[in-house]
């Protein structure tokens with residue numbers, strides 16, 4: 188890993204970067220434009236101007252090339268260091284699930300760029316990748332708003348976020364989130380603790396004006412916020428020490444704002460591309476090992492929607508519960524979903540069909556004496 192870091196350090200801090208080449212090229216462009224203006228203004232100066240331009244441009248290109256060489260060498264060395272460290276990191280057994288889905292991959296990349304606030308890059312990418320049906324422009328606008336509010340929260344300005352939340356109070360309430368109250372609470376604490384004792388009335392006036400709609404739901408919290416005024420000078424020693432706001436309060440308000448903003452757009456808070464790529468990177472060593480074993484044993488992996496091995500992923504990457512049929516021992520899928528039969532036991536759809544011998548006639552539950560018809564089984568959603 189040291190070798191990789193060394194090469195990366197050279198690339199980032201060694202001065203070998205594109206900005207120098209870009210500057211050199213800009214200078215060349217300037218020379219060309221100057222020459223054009225000179226010739227336009229005085230056509231008799233054409234020959235001497237072009238002669239001078241030739242040698243100037245030659246030097247200019249030389250400079251641009253020299254700085255590019257350094258960068259190119261750096262990137263090659265970095266690539267070699269990566270290859271050396273991660274020798275077997277590429278899986279030869281690609282299963283091709285996404286091979287014919289280039290438009291979907293492009294769309295995911297475009298979406299990811301928008302979510303990261305890289306709007307110009309997203310636009311250029313969409314153009315260069317020839318995306319026809321990309322992310323709807325309405326989402327582009329929404330993400331710009333999300334990004335600008337996130338930026339203001341990073342600057343510790345709450346107003347834009349509060350205004351956004353106020354406009355959507357009903358929607359947020361239907362999601363049972365406390366975002367709007369949390370934003371007001373943070374604003375109140377700032378007013379109370381960041382000013383002088385003379386600012387206390389301002390904080391109290393803010394509380395009076397804003398906490399009204401939340402009184403019913405957050406009475407305890409509001410009482411605590413009012414109570415901590417008397418401990419203003421030594422809050423950390425008070426029963427209200429937990430109310431102290433620090434960097435992590437800002438971090439968590441940015442996170443919950445992002446979650447709610449995305450939820451109202453019916454999107455997940457995390458970029459799916461980020462989650463998929465990270466989960467893939469975690470799973471890759473397991474896949475490689477599996478591929479090696481399968482190759483050695485000359486076996487093939489046939490089940491489409493189920494992995495033959497377990498891939499341990501962090502909890503935050505787990506979105507859905509899975510169900511394994513207790514009879515067939517197969518994991519349920521969209522086409523073979525879990526079914527609850529009248530006695531309350533749950534089996535995979537295929538199992539129910541098999542038990543009824545595909546006829547729709549009565550069958551006995553494998554786990555209790557009850558019998559029922561296949562049509563009485565209800566699909567369940569986990």
Ligand SMILES: [Zn+2]
Nearest residue numbers: 530532552555
């Ligand atoms: Zn049963």
